[in-house]
Amino acid sequence: MKLFLKSVTFFILVLHPFFGLGQIVSEVAVDSTGKAIPKPIKVTEIIQKVESASANIKATSRKTTMARSIKKIDSLFPEYAAFIKAQKKRKEHFVSANPNRQKINNLIKKWSGYHDHLSGWESVINDREDRNVIVQELTTFNEETWRLTYENAVKEKVPLEVLKSVKQIWDEYKKINRAITRENNEYLVLESKINDQKLIVNEVIDDLNTLKNSEVYNLFYLRHEPLWKSSFKSPEKNQGEKDEVESISENVLGISKFIKSNENSIYIYIISVALLVGLILFLKKIFDKYPFNEEDGDLQNAKDVIFNRTIVSMVFASLVIAKLYFVNTPMLLGNILIFLILIVSIPLVQPYMYKRFKNIIYFVIIFYVLDTAKTYMWFSSAQYRIYLLFEALLVVGVLIAFTRPYMKTRKMKIGNFGLLLIRLTPLVYFLLFVSVVSNILGYTNLTDLTLKVSTQSGVFTLIFYGILMIFGGLVIGIIHWNFSTRQEIDFEKKFALEMKALQVIRVIAFIMWFLFFLKMIDLLDPLQGFFTDIFSDPYQIGNITFTLGDIVQFIFILTVSFLTTSIVSFLFDSGNVSLKLVKLPKGVPAAISLVVRYLIIAFGIVFALSSLGIDLSKFNLMAGALGLGIGFGLQTVISNFVSGLILVFERPIHVGDTVEVNNLLGTVDRIGVRSSSVITFDGAEVVVPNNNLIANDLINWTLSDSIKRVEILIGTKYGSDPNKILEILKEAVKSSEDALKDPEPQALFSDFGDSSLNFRLRFWVHYEVGLKAKSDVSIAIYNLFEKHGIEIPFPQQDVYLKEFPDTKTTISPKKDI
Incomplete structure (x- = not known):
């Protein structure tokens, strides 16, 4: 909150020369520290x-x-x-x-x-x-x-x-x-x-x-006697052993207290889930309204998760959010959430698995239950080791059942991810072998770790695969919505963006899986401590003291800021954003996008500077100097900046409009704060200062609509029937698919020319097809004139030569010129 207030103060000091806030600030006297007197x-x-x-x-x-x-x-x-x-x-x-x-x-x-x-x-x-x-x-x-x-x-x-x-x-x-x-x-x-x-x-x-x-x-510490020397009798539990076992009744009471003490967090969770459910339902309607014709199997699966498994996706996502949002919940509540996530993952993930391995999900759930039950049950040392031995042998049996014969299974064509899991099977066999041997010999620390890796890795893989499917479906749905609402769709660009998005999601999912895996084997905390020590070591250059962590945080904040602006630009800059409850006029999404993006970048820069420990109050002098510089040397820049704001909020032009200014004709590609980009019909991209668009006469051919009138001038020889000519012109317009019926085309007799009877044909078309429509109608007129024997005359002129004094012959030729 304090950082936010500092940021707001900094922006007021920097921007008040632009907006005339100096008078407001000067009404209250302040001391040298900026405190009001x-x-x-x-x-x-x-x-x-x-x-x-x-x-x-x-x-x-x-x-x-x-x-x-x-x-x-x-x-x-x-x-x-x-x-x-x-x-x-x-x-x-x-x-x-x-x-x-x-x-x-x-x-x-x-x-x-x-x-x-x-x-x-x-x-x-x-x-x-x-x-x-x-x-x-x-x-x-x-x-x-x-x-x-x-x-x-x-x-x-x-x-x-x-x-x-x-x-x-x-x-x-x-x-x-x-x-x-x-x-x-x-x-x-x-x-x-x-x-x-x-x-x-x-x-x-x-x-x-x-x-x-x-x-x-320590992994190789001999904690117990060899299994054949252990006693299998159940001795009476002491107080320590009673406290070692999780009490279900205490956990239930703890869940009740947890819910009462986290009411506000639960409300926030409900709102978050409601927003997610609304997004999934919205994207389902998008897939239903706009056909999704991608042939790639991964893209079809991503669409199928949202479109055909809507309820399952919503339930799975809600449970995952609950598990991630409510940290350090009572043990029983956390285990119940994971168990429910695994149950819901069956209809979510199973349809996309290879037929031979579909039932392995049930064994993953069984292993999770067996592993979790140890927390709520009391065993003697020998009984606990027998339990672990049984669990390890059960995992071995399941692996043999699903991968036998292994070499033949390894050659199956089941996708890169499935093939990777099959190739890791020998490693799992090795871990299970180590688990069994160490258990028998008494190295139970090693037994616990290897068995946990063998069983819990499957649980995490199943959960993260479900997360990958839903997150991929959401992202692909948003991309499909954004492109489908555009007037012109670049399918190659859409496909490339969808595939790239899936690749990024897979990388993120793998990183998250790897972090959870490190936490499971108790390596995440040591690594965090190691990197924390490295990134917290102070360095000094001159009067500036910093750490590597500050620099990383600085880069991270800026990266997140620019990525966020890219996402906002992608969602809003197409100019076709319209929701069921909110109708956005043309140009408003681009204005929202511009304002939001620059605010994000501005606050991102301020937060990044603050992360380096830079006191923003030191920029007061620089803000004053900036205001002075603007007054003397940056008038053109500020003029273009203000013109850009006018273009954004007044909206005389929009992205995609066809404009004409200073003999420049083209399509608006981008409206920036300082300049805008216009792509001519020759393919050149022209950067136009915003002040030129405001100060000069600007013709916008497609501001309110894209309908344009086309006029064709034509003449026929004297002796032609004007009534028949008008009928032929109307017939020529009707032959064109691009000519609009409303407004109705007009065929008019213009005047009696020197060499011809002159006519005008006027009709309306969409601006984008104006040249094509004029060409098609002109060719149709020529063909109809040929068919009806109507001539288009050449220009004619009579030339008379007077008799010269030395010549008795008078030449009075009549020539066609």
Whole structure:
């Protein structure tokens, strides 16, 4: 929020020379730091200001009342602190039971949920504190203003009633100021208590991470005796072993508390899902309205997911969003969400799988259930190892059943992705072999890891394949919608863009899958720590101190900004955007696109600079110098800039219009802020300054519509029947498919020429086919004249030569010229 306010301030300082905001800013005196200096109110304005100040005091009093959410946090905090204390004792019992690595990860996730819950409370309090700081600054300013007003009123000897009103306003502001200070102190105390609990939570998480990274959990540490020496009796559980097992009843209670404490997040989730459902339904209508004739199988599958599996796609996407959005949920809720995602993936993914491997989805779900059940069931050490051995052997059996004979299966033509999975089968066999052998020998840390990779990788692959299908369908649907609503469709460009989009989506999906895989095998956190140390090392050049992380963040923000502008341009710049509920006039989408794109770029630059730690207030001097430079040397640039804004908002021309300016005739390809691009009919792209389009006479042939009148002039020899000629001209127009029937064509007798009877034929066509229509009608007239024996005369002139003195013969030839 603070960064946003700094950004707004920076833009006001930079742009106020353009828009005349200097007068607004100069009305309030500021000191060297830019802080406003209070001044006494004029005596003649006191009565008017008293009324507005009273309303402001009432509004400020309402704002400074302790929020209901803060009161709720204050009442729940003692109970939650006691809960954390009890959970810390359970953690100590848990550690004493020598749990495996997966159970430690589960406990870390649970404590991370406690940390997030406390952070949520802290965030609510911080927001309220920040709001109070802003209100207090305004209140302090008003208090000082009315103090000065009161002192000035005493000097001016205003009436006692007026002086009394001024004093009352001043006292009210002082009272509000004290109330805000008192409330902030209460917030600070509550925040300090919450922070103490966060320190306890962080300490527990650090202890668990230290335990997880200790030698006991090394992959090649011998944690148990060989399986043949283990006892299979079920000893009585101690307290640590009881705490090691997830309680379903506690998880159910935790889900209830989670829902109550995340009401606002649930509302946001519902809105997000509603928007996604609306997008899927909209794209389904697009596929139904505009035929999708791509022959590529991947593109057809992407369309099929949205068009034929609409309900399944919506449910699957909603569950995935819930899993990704609600982080650190109770263990049972997270497992239920993944189980439901796997169930819904059956009708979503199975139809696109090779027939031989369709049923493998059911075994992936079974393996997930077997792996998850270990969290809620108690086993002795030997029983747990037998359970793992059974699971590993079951995976081996399933692989053999679906890939036998392997060499023949490997030669199947099932697509690159399926072929890659088949070629990874020997690696899975190797991991399972290691799992079985290490389990028998007692290296159960290695057993847990190899078995998890063998089973959970299939779960992640299935889920991400479903995500890939839906995301691909959404992107392909948007591209299809954008191109289908255009007047002219470049099918090659459309196909190339669709294939490129699918490739990008696959790369993103693979990166996300790889990150989840690293997290599954507990390598993501060490890698994050390694790169964090590298990117956080400070470097200094002169007076500038920076880190590699700052540079990466700077580049990332700029990249996201420009990618976002490209997406906005793609969606809106076609000029044909129209929704069912909102009809956008011609040119409005381009105006929206331009404004949004430049705002995104501008704020992206500001945020990127702020990420480098650059104080934006240092640009004040540069903003003033920029304003001075604009006044003297950049008049042409600013003139074109303002002309560009006029073109965008007044919309005298649109992208795709045919315009004529300064003997330049062509189609508008782009309308920019400084210049616009016009493509002539010869293929040349001409960059025209926007000021030329505003200052000169501009002919727009297609502004309101694209209908143009074509006129053909023709003459016939004397002696022709004018009535018959008019009928023939009308018949010639009717033979052309491009000529419009409304407005009706006109055949007119023009005048008696020197050598011919002159006629005019007028008809209307769409501008794009004007030349073709004129050519077709002219040829039709010629053919009809030939058919009816009507001649088109040459120009004729009679020449008479007088008799010369030395010649008796008078020559009076008559020639056709």
